[in-house]
Amino acid sequence: MDKPKVVLGVSGGIAAYKACELLRRLTESGHDVRVVPTASALHFVGAATWSALSGHPVSTEVWDDVHEVPHVRIGQHADLVVVAPATADMLAKAAHGLADDLLTNTLLTARCPVVFAPAMHTEMWEHPATQENVATLRRRGAVVIEPAVGRLTGVDTGKGRLPDPAEIFEVCRRVLARGVTAPDLVGRHVVVSAGGTREPLDPVRFLGNRSSGKQGYALARTAAARGARVTLVAANTGMADPAGVDVVQVGTAVQLREAVLKAAADADAVVMAAAVADFRPAAYAAGKIKKRDGQDPEPVVLVRNPDILAEISSERPREGQVIVGFAAETDDVLANGRSKLRRKGCDLLVVNEVGERKTFGSEENEAVVLGADGTETPVPHGPKEHLAEIVWDLVAERLH
Numbered sequence: 001m002d003k004p005k006v007v008l009g010v011s012g013g014i015a016a017y018k019a020c021e022l023l024r025r026l027t028e029s030g031h032d033v034r035v036v037p038t039a040s041a042l043h044f045v046g047a048a049t050w051s052a053l054s055g056h057p058v059s060t061e062v063w064d065d066v067h068e069v070p071h072v073r074i075g076q077h078a079d080l081v082v083v084a085p086a087t088a089d090m091l092a093k094a095a096h097g098l099a100d101d102l103l104t105n106t107l108l109t110a111r112c113p114v115v116f117a118p119a120m121h122t123e124m125w126e127h128p129a130t131q132e133n134v135a136t137l138r139r140r141g142a143v144v145i146e147p148a149v150g151r152l153t154g155v156d157t158g159k160g161r162l163p164d165p166a167e168i169f170e171v172c173r174r175v176l177a178r179g180v181t182a183p184d185l186v187g188r189h190v191v192v193s194a195g196g197t198r199e200p201l202d203p204v205r206f207l208g209n210r211s212s213g214k215q216g217y218a219l220a221r222t223a224a225a226r227g228a229r230v231t232l233v234a235a236n237t238g239m240a241d242p243a244g245v246d247v248v249q250v251g252t253a254v255q256l257r258e259a260v261l262k263a264a265a266d267a268d269a270v271v272m273a274a275a276v277a278d279f280r281p282a283a284y285a286a287g288k289i290k291k292r293d294g295q296d297p298e299p300v301v302l303v304r305n306p307d308i309l310a311e312i313s314s315e316r317p318r319e320g321q322v323i324v325g326f327a328a329e330t331d332d333v334l335a336n337g338r339s340k341l342r343r344k345g346c347d348l349l350v351v352n353e354v355g356e357r358k359t360f361g362s363e364e365n366e367a368v369v370l371g372a373d374g375t376e377t378p379v380p381h382g383p384k385e386h387l388a389e390i391v392w393d394l395v396a397e398r399l400h
Contacts, residue, residue: 003032004176007074007110009083009103010050011090012040014153015119015162019084020045022165023053026172034074036060036103038090060102074102075109080176083107085119085162088130091144095133113175113183114142117168117243122158141182143227145171145244167221167243174225174385183227184396190228191263192220193274195235197253201300202285210354211275213237215326215365215384219271220245222388226396231263235274253277253305260308264317269395271324272309273350280305313345322347322398324391328354334368341370348372348394350387369394 006026010019016037026033035050039060047058075081083090083103090103094116099105107114116137124130125147134144145168150161162168175183194216198206217239220232224244232247235256241247248263250256253276264270279302289297309325316323323346329336330353337351352367366381369391377394379387 003030004079005077006031006033006172006176007078007081007106008033008035008054009081009086009090009106010035010037010041010045011083011085011087011103012038012043013085013087013119013162014044015085016041016044018162018165020049020053022082022084022168022172023050025165025169027054029169029173036074036106038101038103072105072109075106076111078106078110078112080113080115080172081107081110082115082117082168082172084115084117084165084168086116086144087118088120088124088127088133091116091118091130091133091137094142095136113178115168115172115175116142116144117162117171118144118147118160119162120147120160121152121156122160125160138186138227141186141227143171143175143183143186143225143244145224146229146246148241148243163243164240167240170221171225171243174222178226178389183225184400185223185392186227188228188268188399189231189266190223190269190271190395191231191233191260191267192216192223192271193233193235193256193260193276194220195237196275197235197256197277197305198251199253199277199280199305200284201281202287202289204288207277207279207281208236209275209277213239213274214363215387216271216273217242218384218388219273219391222385222392226392231267233259233263233274235276253280253308257306257308257311260312261317264312264321266318267321268318268399269322269324270312271391271395272312272346273326275326275328276308277305279303307344309344309346313347320399322395324348324350324395327351330354334370337368337370341372346372347398348391350391 034056050058148161148163149159195213196209196211198208200206221242223230230245248259282301282303313323325346327337341349349370365384367379369377
């Protein structure tokens with residue numbers, strides 16, 4: 001079979017060197033990649049590097065190899081175009097349909113999915129002109145990944161950093177797998193919770209659970225690849241931030257509740273994939289609880305944590321909001337799931353069987369998605385991103 005054809009556009013920013021890692025991941029995973037840099041990008045990484053890594057000649061001009069009509073052919077034959085980094089100048093040209101070099105011509109002729117990974121200083125990203133250009137591109141169906149927060153050029157720190165190339169690759173892989181030119185969650189804000197809360201007993205110990213957060217991260221990555229603006233509320237996961245996702249780190253159930261309610265105020269959908277502790281210690285010991293010879297420890301008194309899923313389902317901060325819960329069960333899985341769906345009042349409930357060697361920490365999952373309308377959607381055993389796609393399919397149906 002022919003390899004998927006990917007055009008990697010590189011515009012003139014200091015983050016251009018990171019695109020080499022993205023190129024390596026694309027080629028090593030079986031994609032045929034042609035690099036189309038801008039003239040400015042070649043100040044940061046030379047044409048010889050791009051040619052050697054991709055196996056294709058590199059040009060910035062429409063006048064090279066004119067007989068092959070590259071300014072038309074490259075975009076026409078592509079299965080995906082990704083621009084990383086995408087500078088403020090490149091976003092402006094793409095939004096306004098300018099075509100003064102090979103890359104901008106390629107963007108105009110492409111009829112495949114297009115992904116932009118912006119990188120620039122915070123002030124440039126936040127400028128109203130850039131934000132309008134991003135909004136325009138998203139309305140037209142392009143996936144514009146939110147920049148990461150971190151160290152920028154020089155001593156500056158803020159939002160505008162190119163996301164990790166491994167995470168950009170994950171977005172590209174998901175976009176290619178869907179094979180849909182127009183993402184169906186463009187213009188939507190979704191909130192996803194992930195991981196497991198920890199309830200402290202003392203400065204050293206806590207009550208926790210086995211959740212790794214992998215399913216929640218798969219949901220966040222998939223939503224970003226489908227064009228959504230994603231807020232990920234992450235509890236004790238220790239994983240790298242997904243590309244294009246705003247991540248809020250929390251520890252306890254109370255902290256997770258505050259973060260979810262704040263983010264949900266303008267969200268179209270909320271997916272509660274985190275494993276939230278039902279109980280927490282009634283008292284917190286300021287010092288480490290000591291083991292005393294000949295004495296049994298004092299009993300740990302527990303109190304209930306807030307039921308975040310039930311609260312957000314009943315209050316619905318925004319009209320038409322779709323709420324999705326997760327139910328991890330060890331027995332009578334479907335019966336307990338149906339009962340929980342009625343109690344919680346959410347629109348969809350993803351029910352799966354868990355255990356010490358089931359689901360938690362695994363790369364695979366198996367579930368049944370129960371709907372408040374009586375529907376049941378079984379999801380066979382497979383990668384967690386497959387379950388994530390089905391969940392977003394069901395959410396998108398209800399949003400539309």
